[in-house]
Amino acid sequence: MSDPAGTFCLVLHSHLPWLAHHGRWPVGEEWLYQSWAHAYLPVLDVVERLAAEGHRDLLTLGVTPVLAAQLDDPHCLRGMHEWLGGWLLRAHGAAPRLPDLATYEHRAATAALGLFESRWRHGASPVLRRLAGAGALELLGGPATHPFAPMLLPEVRTFALETGLTDATIRLGTRPAGIWAPECGYAPGMEHGYASAGVRRFLVDGPALRGETALARPVGSSDVLAFGRDLEVTYRVWSPRSGYPGDRDYRDFHTFDHPSGLKPARVTGRSVPPEKKHPYDPERATAAVARDAADFVSVVRERLLGLREQLGRPALTVAAFDTELFGHWWHEGPAWLEAVLRALPDAGVRVTTLRGAVAAGLIGEPVELPPSSWGSGKDWRVWAGEPVADLVALNERVQKALLGAVAPARTRDLLRDRLAQEALLALSSDWAFMVSKDSAAGYARERAFGHADRVEEIAGRLTSDRRSQAVHRMTSWPPAPFGHVDARTL
Incomplete structure (x- = not known):
């Protein structure tokens, strides 16, 4: 491609809270298995098949440490295999009532089982290592357990990031040079912590750059680059109000055949009640994928040509x-993704990773970033607003308890390590998000306060010299995701 219209980077962020050993639907491991079956398996299958054809630098993928731990966990691997088998059985059970849907689901479940048994039985890490090693994608890291980092104390923020990057290094064999900052959360000065940790690039939402997302931008006086989400392009796919997945011919996510748990309907119309939605038609959906992929390619090309004319240089x-959009929330997402990745180069658009964009010199002038996120209002209200005031206070208490109990030590202390693990889990951004959005808010508070109670229990028994009681109590708790957390680094 001698003179491309510009450069396109697709960045996917894979994240679920720590759910292993926390029960089934509606808020337990079912979330994990659904996303694994319908998003992670097919999306990485797209990457693998394109890589086998010689394609490189297809996308940039962030898998948060807490999700990576679940995708490698023996308990979860067994559970996932059983879940896929259950999906196949549910398809067979639906055959007398819904023969067309049952046939479709039989094929989908059989394909997923084949992928899992042939490539995933040892977890996600071997799959990701292979694709990254082949140059098919760039892998991002991030802080452990996905905290909203701007609201952490500096010592805890550093510890969370180092724990997450260490986890990625152990699983993937290399230390990531880029991160998807959880919730795209940023506070002025965080770039210096990134630089100290070896992070050279991170993602922010477009408004943090006042919409000037056509180039990566050094932040302040650092050499750390901020890449901004181009909302004009991103929202074509999925926005707070619209996007391709809402088209009438795509599969409806919210309508269930309750005896089987399968989804028999197409969207039909935004105001159409479930009982009046039309049956899902794979041929109509395939036509919609082709139409919307072509539209997106046209949007990207025109956007890049406009930016090039505006800047007088090639643009980005x-x-x-979220990865889960492709296949989990939007059933046809992986097929759309493959169509777009194939068509963009033919339209004169260079497809690459964030790392590739840096290598191509797509870097602008330094910028000072304001406090920001990709949440409502593009500020911190989701994680710091009045509805979550109790969680904000809880997080402050957890951090103080953690720092007060973890004294400098020369030798590893597994009890203090577990205290640090529970603190990181209590500080997950998911709990405040779920409360602010009123999505399983009770469950979120239960989880946040449950982890916080363990922190305070261990901390109290450490400081009162009742270690044996704390160790005994710890044996009754579910396993924590990270066995390598080292509280000595706090």
Whole structure:
């Protein structure tokens, strides 16, 4: 491609809270298995098949440490295999009532089982290592357990990031040079912590750059680069109000055949009640994928040509999404993704990773970033607003208890390590998000306060010299995700 219209970077962010050993639907491991079956398996299958054809630098993928731990966990691997088998049995059970749907689901479940048994039985890390080693994608890291980092104490923020990057290094064999900052959360000065940790690039939401997302930007006086989500392009796919997945011909996510748990309907219309939705038609959905992929390619090309004319130099557009959109929330997402990745080069658009964009010199002038996130209002209200005031206070208490109980030591102390693990889990950004959005808010508070109670229990028994009681209590708790947390680094 001698003179491309510009450069396109697709960034996917894979994240679920720590759910292993926390029960089933509606808020337990079912979330994990659904996303694994319908998003992680097919999305990485797209990457593997394109890589086998010689394609490179297809996308940039962030897998948060807490999700990576679950995708490698023996308990979760067994549970996932059973879940896939259950999916196949549910398809067979639906055959007398819904023969067309049952046939479709039989094929999908059989394909997923084949992928899992042939490539995933040892976890996600071997799959990701292979694809990264082949140059098919760039892997991002991030802080352990996905905290909203701007609201952490500096020592805890550093500890969370180092723990997460260490986890990625152990699982993937290399230390990531880029991160998807959880919730795209930023506070002025965080770039210096990134630089100290070896992080050279991170993602922010477009408004943090006042919409000037056509180039990566050094932050302040540092050499750490901020890449901004181009909302003009990203929102074409999925926005707070619209996007391709809402089209009438795509599969409806919210309508269930309750005896089987399968989804028999197409969207039909935004105001159409479930009982009046039309049956899902794979051929109509395939036509919609082709139409929307072509539209997106046209949007990207025109956006890049416009930016090139405006800047007088080649430009960049970054479209960034939760991985779970592709296949889990939007059933046809992986097929759309493959169509787009195939068509963009033919339209004169260079597809690469964030790392590739840096290598191509797509870097602008330094910028000072304001406090920001990709949440409502693009500020911190989701994680710091009045509805979550109790969680804000809880997080402050957890951090103080953690720092007060973890004294400098020369030798590893597994009890203090577990205290640090529970603190990191209590500080997950998911709990405040779920409360602010009123999505399983009771469960979120239960989890946050449950982990915080363990922190305070261990801390109290450490400081009162009742270690044996704390160790005994710890044996009754579910396993924590990170066995390598080293509280000595706090």
